[in-house]
Amino acid sequence: MTENKIPYKIYLEESEMPQAWYNVRADMPIKPAPLLNPATGEPCTAEDLGHVFCDELVKQELDDTTRYIPIPQEIRDFYKMYRPSPLVRAYCLEEKLGTPAKIYYKFEGNNTSGSHKLNSAIAQAYYAKNQGLRGVTTETGAGQWGTALAMACGYLGLDCKVYMVKCSYEQKPFRREVMRTYGASVTPSPSPTTEVGRKILAENPDTTGSLGCAISEAVEAATTNEGYRYVLGSVLNQVLLHQSVIGMETKIALDKYGVVPDMIIGCAGGGSNLGGLISPFMGEKLRGERDYEFIAVEPASCPSLTRGVYAYDFCDTGKVCPLAKMYTLGSGFIPSANHAGGLRYHGMSPVLSELYHEGLMEARSVEQTKVFEAAEYFARVEGILPAPESSHAIRVAIDEALKCKETGEEKTILFGLTGTGYFDLYAYQKFNDGQMGDYIPTDEELQASFNKLPKVGK
Amino acid sequence: MTENKIPYKIYLEESEMPQAWYNVRADMPIKPAPLLNPATGEPCTAEDLGHVFCDELVKQELDDTTRYIPIPQEIRDFYKMYRPSPLVRAYCLEEKLGTPAKIYYKFEGNNTSGSHKLNSAIAQAYYAKNQGLRGVTTETGAGQWGTALAMACGYLGLDCKVYMVKCSYEQKPFRREVMRTYGASVTPSPSPTTEVGRKILAENPDTTGSLGCAISEAVEAATTNEGYRYVLGSVLNQVLLHQSVIGMETKIALDKYGVVPDMIIGCAGGGSNLGGLISPFMGEKLRGERDYEFIAVEPASCPSLTRGVYAYDFCDTGKVCPLAKMYTLGSGFIPSANHAGGLRYHGMSPVLSELYHEGLMEARSVEQTKVFEAAEYFARVEGILPAPESSHAIRVAIDEALKCKETGEEKTILFGLTGTGYFDLYAYQKFNDGQMGDYIPTDEELQASFNKLPKVGK
Numbered sequence: 001m002t003e004n005k006i007p008y009k010i011y012l013e014e015s016e017m018p019q020a021w022y023n024v025r026a027d028m029p030i031k032p033a034p035l036l037n038p039a040t041g042e043p044c045t046a047e048d049l050g051h052v053f054c055d056e057l058v059k060q061e062l063d064d065t066t067r068y069i070p071i072p073q074e075i076r077d078f079y080k081m082y083r084p085s086p087l088v089r090a091y092c093l094e095e096k097l098g099t100p101a102k103i104y105y106k107f108e109g110n111n112t113s114g115s116h117k118l119n120s121a122i123a124q125a126y127y128a129k130n131q132g133l134r135g136v137t138t139e140t141g142a143g144q145w146g147t148a149l150a151m152a153c154g155y156l157g158l159d160c161k162v163y164m165v166k167c168s169y170e171q172k173p174f175r176r177e178v179m180r181t182y183g184a185s186v187t188p189s190p191s192p193t194t195e196v197g198r199k200i201l202a203e204n205p206d207t208t209g210s211l212g213c214a215i216s217e218a219v220e221a222a223t224t225n226e227g228y229r230y231v232l233g234s235v236l237n238q239v240l241l242h243q244s245v246i247g248m249e250t251k252i253a254l255d256k257y258g259v260v261p262d263m264i265i266g267c268a269g270g271g272s273n274l275g276g277l278i279s280p281f282m283g284e285k286l287r288g289e290r291d292y293e294f295i296a297v298e299p300a301s302c303p304s305l306t307r308g309v310y311a312y313d314f315c316d317t318g319k320v321c322p323l324a325k326m327y328t329l330g331s332g333f334i335p336s337a338n339h340a341g342g343l344r345y346h347g348m349s350p351v352l353s354e355l356y357h358e359g360l361m362e363a364r365s366v367e368q369t370k371v372f373e374a375a376e377y378f379a380r381v382e383g384i385l386p387a388p389e390s391s392h393a394i395r396v397a398i399d400e401a402l403k404c405k406e407t408g409e410e411k412t413i414l415f416g417l418t419g420t421g422y423f424d425l426y427a428y429q430k431f432n433d434g435q436m437g438d439y440i441p442t443d444e445e446l447q448a449s450f451n452k453l454p455k456v457g458k
Numbered sequence: 459m460t461e462n463k464i465p466y467k468i469y470l471e472e473s474e475m476p477q478a479w480y481n482v483r484a485d486m487p488i489k490p491a492p493l494l495n496p497a498t499g500e501p502c503t504a505e506d507l508g509h510v511f512c513d514e515l516v517k518q519e520l521d522d523t524t525r526y527i528p529i530p531q532e533i534r535d536f537y538k539m540y541r542p543s544p545l546v547r548a549y550c551l552e553e554k555l556g557t558p559a560k561i562y563y564k565f566e567g568n569n570t571s572g573s574h575k576l577n578s579a580i581a582q583a584y585y586a587k588n589q590g591l592r593g594v595t596t597e598t599g600a601g602q603w604g605t606a607l608a609m610a611c612g613y614l615g616l617d618c619k620v621y622m623v624k625c626s627y628e629q630k631p632f633r634r635e636v637m638r639t640y641g642a643s644v645t646p647s648p649s650p651t652t653e654v655g656r657k658i659l660a661e662n663p664d665t666t667g668s669l670g671c672a673i674s675e676a677v678e679a680a681t682t683n684e685g686y687r688y689v690l691g692s693v694l695n696q697v698l699l700h701q702s703v704i705g706m707e708t709k710i711a712l713d714k715y716g717v718v719p720d721m722i723i724g725c726a727g728g729g730s731n732l733g734g735l736i737s738p739f740m741g742e743k744l745r746g747e748r749d750y751e752f753i754a755v756e757p758a759s760c761p762s763l764t765r766g767v768y769a770y771d772f773c774d775t776g777k778v779c780p781l782a783k784m785y786t787l788g789s790g791f792i793p794s795a796n797h798a799g800g801l802r803y804h805g806m807s808p809v810l811s812e813l814y815h816e817g818l819m820e821a822r823s824v825e826q827t828k829v830f831e832a833a834e835y836f837a838r839v840e841g842i843l844p845a846p847e848s849s850h851a852i853r854v855a856i857d858e859a860l861k862c863k864e865t866g867e868e869k870t871i872l873f874g875l876t877g878t879g880y881f882d883l884y885a886y887q888k889f890n891d892g893q894m895g896d897y898i899p900t901d902e903e904l905q906a907s908f909n910k911l912p913k914v915g916k
Binding site: 007008009011013014077078080081082091092110111112114151154155173174177178180181182183376379380381382383384385420422423425426428429432 | 467613631636638639
């Protein structure tokens with residue numbers, strides 16, 4: 001390998017970093033359907049949402065017309081501590097695969113939260129602080145979002161209460177300790193600190209908890225403690241807005257070198273990383289300026305886009321949050337064990353759901369053993385140990401690059417590498433020991449779940 | 459905080475990256491004392507060393523006159539995957555401390571090994587591959603070096619046998635799994651795979667192992683398997699040479715902005731990171747071009763520079779390696795429990811030992827609870843969760859910045875942030891729970907250890 005014109009890693013100068021987030025909804029001719037108030041079945045008003053979320057975030061959640069929303073200086077300063085993230089030209093991977101394809105990835109894992117989650121965590125914490133609040137509450141399962149929020153709150157001196165699913169709290173003590181080190185209080189859920197927690201514990205003292213229960217506790221803690229609001233790390237429009245910084249940085253970097261991707265690939269759980277990565281490119285597509293192929297990759301064990309239905313559903317299994325119109329497997333669907341915890345979500349961002357519904361984006365599902373094969377291959381060739389979630393995108397990027405090898409096409413492939421797998425080594429161990437399985441829900445299981453969808457907002 | 463002329467992070471362009479390592483020994487008027495063959499008490503010849511190390515590395519080990527040694531293109535290509543590492547201006551830390559000091563740190567943790575160790579691992583693996591060897595062997599305790607070597611070997615397709623101290627193998631399964639994911643074979647030491655291992659197991663079947671024993675097994679595996687050599691992650695001259703890339707990048711970045719540090723601070727275990735960071739600056743000092751203050755920071759529990767003696771000693775507790783003249787606590791000294799595993803080494807690089815002996819460098823020892831206080835403070839303010847080892851440097855950098863606050867001096871402080879603490883969360887948990895102690899050896903303990911130093915090469 002010799003010197004190349006395009007460097008291995010493209011870093012923007014600080015002066016080139018985005019000064020505004022891009023709101024893709026502004027360019028969507030058909031807007032995502034509004035959130036519904038579960039009590040009334042009517043679209044949520046700013047007042048409805050203001051009980052749970054900060055005022056400025058409610059505005060962002062409901063704003064589907066403003067194209068660019070300025071990033072406050074304080075958030076831009078925080079971004080400078082870990083951004084710009086590198087856009088990497090995967091020379092080594094290309095060479096090893098022997099593909100004529102050109103592969104790029106935007107790497108969001110070079111911060112202590114280990115993922116892109118920090119981009120929205122600092123924004124949400126900032127607006128909470130700015131509103132004079134004392135703190136925020138949230139839930140966490142795998143722990144990446146909780147870590148990101150703890151970091152943002154630690155920096156701003158904001159109180160942070162994290163409800164962590166009890167089995168994760170016990171099985172992932174290191175994740176818990178990172179959050180504590182950043183000053184967050186981490187409570188195993190269900191807990192005796194909330195009414196809903198006490199009720200669940202009374203009924204089932206030995207429960208190891210669930211994400212649905214943790215959300216319910218976090219929302220209760222936010223609405224019953226003076227000066228607190230609830231924050232969420234994915235799915236919501238506001239989160240995709242904040243994550244647009246990923247795509248904007250990527251586009252600026254590619255434009256500098258005159259590179260135009262043919263396809264853009266990202267893993268999709270709630271949709272925050274994929275939505276952020278593709279947004280400015282999707283904007284061009286929506287405005288008819290340029291065409292791209294977008295591919296959402298999800299686990300075969302939790303295939304909301306590829307096998308779900310497009311309908312109104314609860315965002316949480318506890319049914320305390322608003323209803324969203326989205327591709328969903330049903331809020332009661334419990335995906336079988338999969339090591340990509342961040343992709344084990346029953347629904348999908350309403351923005352991405354609408355784009356997918358209109359055929360502007362494709363989706364594929366992949367099995368986890370194939371994902372870990374790609375992850376291990378990538379780690380050895382490119383050096384970075386990827387998160388299981390991110391490795392879904394790696395799998396499809398490699399598959400596409402191998403297709404190019406067959407056809408001889410010199411496609412330019414861009415994918416999002418959302419995070420690192422340093423806290424996922426139990427999963428790698430299972431894979432290394434040949435003990436990892438694949439789990440695919442049956443049609444009957446899915447149909448049974450669809451039958452329980454709420455009968456509102458059709 | 460507003461826009462500043464110097465960015466938060468300075469990244470070099472690829473074209474600015476060093477093309478040669480800097481060999482500080484070439485500028486030392488008094489050279490480090492030669493390694494001695496333990497059998498003869500005579501200086502080691504290239505032939506002696508060639509049984510254990512690769513030929514090219516033996517040359518580098520013995521070369522104290524060539525100032526610049528070119529970095530082979532293949533290694534420079536590998537460096538481009540994770541380097542240049544950022545030189546960070548700690549604006550947030552400065553502001554929080556309210557200090558007039560200007561603080562910079564060179565962050566080496568943004569790679570999967572989580573530390574600077576990869577800089578030498580890829581070099582050593584490359585020369586082994588280039589010599590047509592099948593593989594390399596090494597030992598690992600905490601696991602950073604083993605991970606870095608596994609990554610380098612995985613990339614080059616070289617076999618990698620790691621002997622991991624048995625208690626670490628069992629207590630740090632995640633470190634073990636990273637190495638396995640990169641294709642290394644990881645053997646708990648002592649093991650039945652070597653003669654020395656079998657002997658120890660026969661005598662003491664329940665032993666949890668020691669670094670000394672793991673070194674002995676790794677050296678035996680290297681010398682008894684056809685096509686293998688032994689590699690080591692610190693202490694040796696060759697390792698400091700490879701690590702000079704840290705200091706060279708730092709100096710190029712500072713020069714671009716016309717910044718001259720007043721003091722340069724680094725943690726010191728075997729000395730590889732500190733030696734690498736300071737080398738080009740030390741070169742200027744040795745050549746009389748510019749003066750700097752250099753501070754080595756070591757744990758109070760293992761104070762080789764501040765309380766050790768300058769004498770010939772074994773590099774390993776198993777006494778199979780050559781003798782080196784260095785500041786040492788005695789190769790039989792067993793430091794009390796300290797969570798900075800990478801600093802629990804009885805000796806110090808011969809290069810740094812000589813520089814310290816001549817008064818060209820200072821040293822300080824710090825207690826681990828104070829170190830973790832600094833680590834947690836830094837994590838919250840600068841976002842990065844630091845390794846316990848690196849946090850020794852943070853502690854002294856903060857202390858010095860606070861002195862500036864008192865005196866009003868606008869000193870420029872540079873320190874090395876060698877790695878991240880993602881695999882050290884058990885230690886953080888101890889600290890968060892208020893269960894961390896400090897351990898300082900008594901004068902009597904040290905004297906007893908000094909009494910056992912070998913009686914050679916005085």
